[in-house]
Amino acid sequence: MSFPWAEHYTPKHPLMKWVDDRLPLPRFVYNAVGAGYPVPRNLNYFWNFGVLSGAALIVQIITGIILAMHYAASSGVAFESVEHIMRDVNGGWLLRYAHSNGASFFFIVVYIHIFRGLFYSSYKAPREMVWLLGVVIFLLMMATAFMGYVLPWGQMSYWGAQVITGLFSAIPLVGEPIHTWLLGGFAPGNAALNRFFSLHYLLPFVIAAVIILHIWALHIPGSSNPTGVEVKGPQDTVPFHPYYTAKDGFGLGVFLVLYCAVLFFAPNWLGHPDNYIPANPMATPAHIVPEWYFWPFYAILRAFTFDFFFVPAKLLGVFAMFASILLLFVLPWLDTSPVRSGSYRPLFKKFFWLLVVDVLILGYCGGAPAAEPFVMISQIAAAYYFAHFLIILPIVSRIERPLPLPNSITESVLGHEPAGVAAKPAIAAE
Amino acid sequence: MVTVEHSDTAVPAVEGEGVRRRDFINIAAVSFAGVGVVATLPTLINQMNPSADVLAQATTEVDLSSIKPGQAIKAVFRSQPLFVRQLTPKEIEEADAVPVSSLRDPQSLEERTQPGKKQWLVTMGVCTHLGCVPLGTGEGENRGEFGGYFCPCHGSTYDTAARIRKGPAPKNLAVPAYKFTSDTAILVG
Numbered sequence: 351m352s353f354p355w356a357e358h359y360t361p362k363h364p365l366m367k368w369v370d371d372r373l374p375l376p377r378f379v380y381n382a383v384g385a386g387y388p389v390p391r392n393l394n395y396f397w398n399f400g401v402l403s404g405a406a407l408i409v410q411i412i413t414g415i416i417l418a419m420h421y422a423a424s425s426g427v428a429f430e431s432v433e434h435i436m437r438d439v440n441g442g443w444l445l446r447y448a449h450s451n452g453a454s455f456f457f458i459v460v461y462i463h464i465f466r467g468l469f470y471s472s473y474k475a476p477r478e479m480v481w482l483l484g485v486v487i488f489l490l491m492m493a494t495a496f497m498g499y500v501l502p503w504g505q506m507s508y509w510g511a512q513v514i515t516g517l518f519s520a521i522p523l524v525g526e527p528i529h530t531w532l533l534g535g536f537a538p539g540n541a542a543l544n545r546f547f548s549l550h551y552l553l554p555f556v557i558a559a560v561i562i563l564h565i566w567a568l569h570i571p572g573s574s575n576p577t578g579v580e581v582k583g584p585q586d587t588v589p590f591h592p593y594y595t596a597k598d599g600f601g602l603g604v605f606l607v608l609y610c611a612v613l614f615f616a617p618n619w620l621g622h623p624d625n626y627i628p629a630n631p632m633a634t635p636a637h638i639v640p641e642w643y644f645w646p647f648y649a650i651l652r653a654f655t656f657d658f659f660f661v662p663a664k665l666l667g668v669f670a671m672f673a674s675i676l677l678l679f680v681l682p683w684l685d686t687s688p689v690r691s692g693s694y695r696p697l698f699k700k701f702f703w704l705l706v707v708d709v710l711i712l713g714y715c716g717g718a719p720a721a722e723p724f725v726m727i728s729q730i731a732a733a734y735y736f737a738h739f740l741i742i743l744p745i746v747s748r749i750e751r752p753l754p755l756p757n758s759i760t761e762s763v764l765g766h767e768p769a770g771v772a773a774k775p776a777i778a779a780e
Numbered sequence: 781m782v783t784v785e786h787s788d789t790a791v792p793a794v795e796g797e798g799v800r801r802r803d804f805i806n807i808a809a810v811s812f813a814g815v816g817v818v819a820t821l822p823t824l825i826n827q828m829n830p831s832a833d834v835l836a837q838a839t840t841e842v843d844l845s846s847i848k849p850g851q852a853i854k855a856v857f858r859s860q861p862l863f864v865r866q867l868t869p870k871e872i873e874e875a876d877a878v879p880v881s882s883l884r885d886p887q888s889l890e891e892r893t894q895p896g897k898k899q900w901l902v903t904m905g906v907c908t909h910l911g912c913v914p915l916g917t918g919e920g921e922n923r924g925e926f927g928g929y930f931c932p933c934h935g936s937t938y939d940t941a942a943r944i945r946k947g948p949a950p951k952n953l954a955v956p957a958y959k960f961t962s963d964t965a966i967l968v969g
Contacts, residue, residue: 516910
């Protein structure tokens with residue numbers, strides 16, 4: 351894997367040598383996230399967010415396993431069992447708030463991770479598979495988060511389940527049977543709650559498995575970097591450990607400070623008060639909204655209020671919402687520019703920031719009531735979202751004149767080519 | 781295959797091209813295993829469908845005697861809300877005034893009610909968009925600009941015959957099968 355100058359694992363302790371001969375797991379870890387993995391020397395702090403996403407997943411799995419010890423997945427008692435966790439279980443309030451806010455922070459770091467990939471075109475050859483697996487992880491995360499939000503069986507849980515499973519009833523002919531099949535009934539009930547709990551427990555481990563594939567695929571070509579220029583020699587890289595374990599460790603500290611600030615001082619800030627009302631199938635809350643991390647996609651769903659020829663508005667909205675994510679699967683083939691980094695693409699850079707603003711506008715509209723002017727703004731913003739990927743990006747790739755690239759990573763760091771090619775970077779000024 | 785060499789000597793193959801016995805055994809074994817896997821699927825898939833206790837929910841009887849003209853009530857049918865509403869003469873007039881062909885889901889009020897009982901509008905209280913419960917049964921609730929029902933989730937607006945007039949919902953509120961057991965009671969389901 352990776353570069354020929356990667357450092358080799360040599361077990362020092364006889365016990366480690368004994369283990370290495372029989373099961374080379376320490377060697378595997380050393381080569382994956384240790385000194386055996388050479389990484390470009392010029393990574394900036396945006397490269398922290400992959401590790402931060404992994405850390406967030408670990409927080410979710412640990413708190414989730416504990417919550418499952420106290421939670422009861424039955425529609426009659428689920429709401430009470432969550433209140434039991436909040437009031438009676440020792441430290442239960444902290445664990446549940448850590449889990450619910452952990453989901454939000456997981457999405458925050460993953461969204462930054464995704465936009466990092468978009469700006470630096472991390473999806474381009476030879477890293478397409480890394481990107482595709484990343485989109486798979488994102489879809490799994492969304493499914494997991496949605497099902498987790500149903501478990502407390504509050505009003506938003508119930509009506510969120512109703513609306514999201516209702517998406518499938520938009521499919522012509524087989525939609526209604528599929529809807530009933532997914533729920534195990536005609537409306538969300540005990541059957542739906544139980545299967546959501548089962549899958550909510552399963553999917554994080556599936557995510558962990560796909561993350562292993564994601565990192566495996568990344569380590570074949572090695573990490574990209576802010577210049578987008580490929581590694582040319584040993585002078586361009588530093589070992590992952592201790593250089594990036596230290597840098598990621600610092601980032602993790604900042605992440606945990608922000609996470610704890612929300613967790614301890616505003617634990618309900620990102621939630622919705624209606625979910626503290628027990629589920630009531632007879633009354634819809636005045637304003638149903640999903641969790642904030644789904645708002646941009648919810649806005650696209652709601653943007654379709656008109657039929658298009660014979661296709662009903664409902665089906666169009668559902669199709670557009672899924673398409674907005676599935677579109678990311680073909681992104682590596684839509685952006686044909688040979689230059690990776692947005693830093694050297696003046697036109698692309700402008701449109702990148704427009705896309706960021708567009709997604710933020712969609713997010714705002716998705717959280718707003720289904721009324722004007724938000725419907726019209728969502729329609730324009732949704733149209734722009736698709737236009738960015740399907741029209742603007744391919745055209746920009748063709749007409750843009752990129753800025754001159756540095757000859758190497760080292761040149762971009764030092765401002766000149768290194769004196770001797772064999773010179774190891776050691777503690778080069780970064 | 782690792783045993784090719786062995787099979788070539790142990791099993792006299794037909795000279796030249798053609799299917800050998802080992803190929804046949806191979807295909808037969810894999811096919812049989814495949815049939816076995818497929819045979820497990822119906823059970824694995826069908827367990828997700830509504831269970832017997834969910835399906836066994838009885839029909840619902842609704843007493844109409846307490847519903848005054850202009851009022852609506854919410855009942856429960858198959859654990860979903862059911863709207864029963866007595867229309868006022870003005871509401872019936874409004875519903876009849878709309879040309880049926882101009883509607884998204886063309887249906888007249890007659891087709892949506894029972895003969896001679898045009899004032900009794902019985903529909904599911906489930907928005908045909910994504911399944912929220914529309915507003916408009918309770919006193920003072922928003923009935924939308926067409927005076928029927930208004931779904932707060934995505935703004936679908938229904939008229940006094942519970943027909944979709946505006947917003948993303950594709951269909952009118954569904955009318956379940958029901959019959960009058962007396963002048964003041966219906967049996968739904």
